Amino acid sequence: MNTGKVTIDGQVVEINGAKNILELARRVGIEIPTFCYHSELSVYGACRLCMVEVEKMGLVASCSTAPVDGMVIHTNTARVRRLRRMIIELLLANHDRECPTCSKSTTCKLQKLAKQFGVTKVRFGKRDKQLPIDESAPSIIKDPNKCILCGDCVRVCKEVQGIGVWDFAFRGSETQVSTAFNKKLSDVACVNCGQCVAVCPTGALTVKSEVDKAWEAIHDPEKTVIVQIAPAVRVALGEEFGLDSRDVTGKMVAALKKIGVDKVFDTLFGADMTTIEESMEFMHRLKNGGKLPLFTSCCPAWIKYCEQTHADMLKNLSSCRSPQQMFGSMVKKHYARKIGKKPEDVICISIMPCTAKKFEARRPEFTTGGVPDVDVVLTTVELAQMIKEAGIIFDELKPVGFDNPLGMGSGSALIFGASGGVAESVVRFVAGYTGGEEVGRVDFYPVRGIKGIKEAEIEVEGNTIKIAVVNGLANAERLIQRIKNGEAFYHIVEVMSCPGGCVGGGGQPGVNDTAARVKRIKEIYSLDAVNQVHKAQDNIYVNKILEDWFGGPASSGTHNDLHTKYTPRKRISGKPIDINNAEKGGSVQVSVCVGTGCYLRGSYDIMNKFAELIKQMGLEGHVDLNGTFCLEQCDKGVSIKVDDEIITGVTEENVEQIFKSHVAIKVDLAVNS
Amino acid sequence: MESPQRKFQKLQQIIDKYEGKASQLIPILQEVQEEYRYLPEEVLTYIATAMKLPPATVFGVATFYAQFSLIPKGKYVIRICDGTACHVRGSELINQAVRKELNLQDNQSTTEDLQFTVERVSCLGACGLAPVVTVNDTEVYGQMTPEEILAVVKKLREEG
Ligand code: FES
Ligand code: FES
Numbered sequence: 001m002n003t004g005k006v007t008i009d010g011q012v013v014e015i016n017g018a019k020n021i022l023e024l025a026r027r028v029g030i031e032i033p034t035f036c037y038h039s040e041l042s043v044y045g046a047c048r049l050c051m052v053e054v055e056k057m058g059l060v061a062s063c064s065t066a067p068v069d070g071m072v073i074h075t076n077t078a079r080v081r082r083l084r085r086m087i088i089e090l091l092l093a094n095h096d097r098e099c100p101t102c103s104k105s106t107t108c109k110l111q112k113l114a115k116q117f118g119v120t121k122v123r124f125g126k127r128d129k130q131l132p133i134d135e136s137a138p139s140i141i142k143d144p145n146k147c148i149l150c151g152d153c154v155r156v157c158k159e160v161q162g163i164g165v166w167d168f169a170f171r172g173s174e175t176q177v178s179t180a181f182n183k184k185l186s187d188v189a190c191v192n193c194g195q196c197v198a199v200c201p202t203g204a205l206t207v208k209s210e211v212d213k214a215w216e217a218i219h220d221p222e223k224t225v226i227v228q229i230a231p232a233v234r235v236a237l238g239e240e241f242g243l244d245s246r247d248v249t250g251k252m253v254a255a256l257k258k259i260g261v262d263k264v265f266d267t268l269f270g271a272d273m274t275t276i277e278e279s280m281e282f283m284h285r286l287k288n289g290g291k292l293p294l295f296t297s298c299c300p301a302w303i304k305y306c307e308q309t310h311a312d313m314l315k316n317l318s319s320c321r322s323p324q325q326m327f328g329s330m331v332k333k334h335y336a337r338k339i340g341k342k343p344e345d346v347i348c349i350s351i352m353p354c355t356a357k358k359f360e361a362r363r364p365e366f367t368t369g370g371v372p373d374v375d376v377v378l379t380t381v382e383l384a385q386m387i388k389e390a391g392i393i394f395d396e397l398k399p400v401g402f403d404n405p406l407g408m409g410s411g412s413a414l415i416f417g418a419s420g421g422v423a424e425s426v427v428r429f430v431a432g433y434t435g436g437e438e439v440g441r442v443d444f445y446p447v448r449g450i451k452g453i454k455e456a457e458i459e460v461e462g463n464t465i466k467i468a469v470v471n472g473l474a475n476a477e478r479l480i481q482r483i484k485n486g487e488a489f490y491h492i493v494e495v496m497s498c499p500g501g502c503v504g505g506g507g508q509p510g511v512n513d514t515a516a517r518v519k520r521i522k523e524i525y526s527l528d529a530v531n532q533v534h535k536a537q538d539n540i541y542v543n544k545i546l547e548d549w550f551g552g553p554a555s556s557g558t559h560n561d562l563h564t565k566y567t568p569r570k571r572i573s574g575k576p577i578d579i580n581n582a583e584k585g586g587s588v589q590v591s592v593c594v595g596t597g598c599y600l601r602g603s604y605d606i607m608n609k610f611a612e613l614i615k616q617m618g619l620e621g622h623v624d625l626n627g628t629f630c631l632e633q634c635d636k637g638v639s640i641k642v643d644d645e646i647i648t649g650v651t652e653e654n655v656e657q658i659f660k661s662h663v664a665i666k667v668d669l670a671v672n673s
Numbered sequence: 674m675e676s677p678q679r680k681f682q683k684l685q686q687i688i689d690k691y692e693g694k695a696s697q698l699i700p701i702l703q704e705v706q707e708e709y710r711y712l713p714e715e716v717l718t719y720i721a722t723a724m725k726l727p728p729a730t731v732f733g734v735a736t737f738y739a740q741f742s743l744i745p746k747g748k749y750v751i752r753i754c755d756g757t758a759c760h761v762r763g764s765e766l767i768n769q770a771v772r773k774e775l776n777l778q779d780n781q782s783t784t785e786d787l788q789f790t791v792e793r794v795s796c797l798g799a800c801g802l803a804p805v806v807t808v809n810d811t812e813v814y815g816q817m818t819p820e821e822i823l824a825v826v827k828k829l830r831e832e833g
Binding site for chain 2: 580
């Protein structure tokens with residue numbers, strides 16, 4: 001451990017393990033400005049805003065300089081201040097300064113620091129080149145003209161999510177943060193988690209707003225507008241109004257009523273259904289030798305990641321729809337009928353801490369009679385904006401309760417908002433299910449908290465059930481590799497993509513760092529502690545609706561309406577690699593998949609074998625061969641496509657026979673006809 | 674010209690030769706570029722897949738270094754030095770003359786027919802011969818003038 005003493009602005013400070021001068025200064029109450037430093041990410045040291053003066057050393061970047069015994073550090077000299085101003089001014093010169101119309105206005109760090117350091121004019125003119133804005137993705141908008149190249153998004157996507165959608169491309173004055181080949185965000189492996197938006201200090205990455213869609217529905221007299229609110233929203237919305245979470249839930253309902261929605265329901269209701277369905281599914285798998293571990297399926301970013309990366313594990317995913325989608329399905333398929341409306345005349349708006357939920361709501365399988373189950377997804381920040389836009393003084397609202405019948409939720413449902421919450425809810429349910437009434441409250445501490453990977457065990461009817469809880473997809477990947485290598489076994493794995501769980505979602509307010517997340521987690525558990533309805537099965541409304549609308553839990557009714565299926569998904573769009581020289585226009589088109597899944601299964605050899613067979617059988621000029629990236633059958637690879645037909649499970653053994661029966665035969669037919 | 678299939682096999686061999694190590698990405702890209710004469714998007718995606726790297730990372734490296742090209746280069750790559758010595762001795766006039774002759778637009782460096790690519794480079798290390806022009810890195814022309822470069826282009830055109 002790094003020890004000794006340093007002097008910071010005249011104060012003597014123990015180093016006490018501090019990794020860099022910046023952290024040490026924060027400990028003694030001095031905030032050094034930064035753009036590219038995040039304690040959760042690797043140190044990059046590029047923005048130079050954090051410069052301080054160290055005697056005998058001169059100017060150093062405090063984020064990447066370790067304190068050394070005896071150092072004398074000055075953080076507020078004339079030189080340091082001049083430098084900070086200059087850096088901010090230079091960044092502003094190259095930054096599209098459309099602040100009033102930028103959705104990050106007032107939360108933008110560049111704006112904040114410009115004010116803080118008294119930068120009142122920019123002497124260097126304006127950005128001369130305008131790059132195109134990418135609005136292709138359902139959740140995230142990228143405006144490269146506002147990027148200051150701090151690389152925070154690059155590192156969060158690589159290090160926390162293990163995906164690496166963003167990287168620096170080109171160089172010098174041309175440098176940009178870009179997707180692969182500058183493709184649209186919707187064409188690459190982005191899982192829409194919004195963690196890049198959360199760390200972006202400017203308006204270069206923002207959430208795609210659906211506020212206007214929501215207003216439109218609310219103002220349409222033909223439509224019945226129903227709102228559902230996710231658990232993590234209520235512990236963060238207060239931040240937008242400078243309040244803690246006390247009474248926020250009730251005020252939030254009151255605000256929505258004032259805004260003019262017809263019914264305010266609770267996603268907690270859907271979460272309780274999820275707990276029940278998922279627990280039953282787990283018990284069924286456990287008793288009948290089904291696929292284990294069971295992975296949770298509430299997090300849409302995780303689901304997309306799994307579809308892209310682990311097609312062989314899709315059967316391990318719980319078939320339960322997420323609480324948002326269970327709720328949406330319930331509204332469109334049952335509630336609408338109950339109130340005598342067609343699904344298209346009931347608009348379901350969900351308010352989520354999450355940006356990936358916007359993507360989830362658009363999945364084609366989540367529709368009823370051709371209309372989406374969830375029509376509009378607003379983030380916590382978007383809801384706050386609507387409340388402000390409507391001129392509602394939030395603080396003065398009288399708390400109001402949720403509407404019935406879909407407005408009641410248990411404490412178990414509430415804790416879905418924190419990493420470990422889904423696992424704990426299942427534990428509570430199973431304890432009650434097997435132990436009966438006298439079980440009482442079950443608080444399961446080992447799965448709580450912000451730690452990236454947590455493990456726990458419980459006893460269920462003589463079996464030891466092993467549970468793992470992960471947050472952050474890079475952590476999920478580590479755990480999956482251990483499971484695949486046989487180094488670890490679990491019965492249940494809960495995965496949430498965002499650090500800390502949904503409380504840290506990409507749609508949460510302004511400062512969305514570890515400290516804010518830890519605070520929100522604490523608030524979630526304190527709300528849970530006072531909730532009279534503890535376990536999912538204690539929610540009488542849920543039990544009643546399960547019986548009345550679906551014919552009971554884990555029934556064919558719930559199976560049809562509340563469960564789903566998953567499909568392999570490609571990671572990147574693009575054209576195939578040309579393999580043979582047939583001056584295109586051969587009569588049969590053959591594509592061999594060289595996507596990750598098939599590549600690992602040896603598609604390279606299959607490809608060569610095909611090329612060889614084409615030659616051997618004298619079919620050159622008749623068969624066009626190419627390598628394509630992912631036919632979305634990754635679990636059954638090696639996959640090939642012959643004209644429009646996809647054939648899976650091609651191996652070294654059957655390749656010749658498949659070639660003859662599916663490729664050569666077509667050439668014959670074409671030639672002879 | 675080599676068949677696409679041969680190239681594809683070479684591509685895999687190059688990756689195998691370096692055991693797909695991320696640290697060897699640059700030499701891999703160099704060798705692959707020699708095969709394909711440039712780095713096509715689909716080939717970079719293949720490299721990323723085989724090396725288990727995010728495609729964005731491979732793209733980042735490929736666009737960082739001036740030696741890599743993501744668009745096909747011409748049969749003849751004409752490099753005009755723009756180092757200090759060549760610059761003061763009028764290399765820009767040579768550049769303009771060639772570009773005009775080949776009808777290259779502002780951001781265009783390769784002719785439509787893929788015959789010529791014109792690039793500016795910083796200091797070829799032959800300042801004594803300034804201004805310097807190279808063709809395909811093999812032929813070096815010193816003390817060039819706008820007239821002479823046009824003669825070189827003419828000669829290359831005749832060679833086809
Ligand atoms: S915060 Fe230290 S260099 Fe950016
Ligand atoms: S990798 Fe997806 S089908 Fe081949």
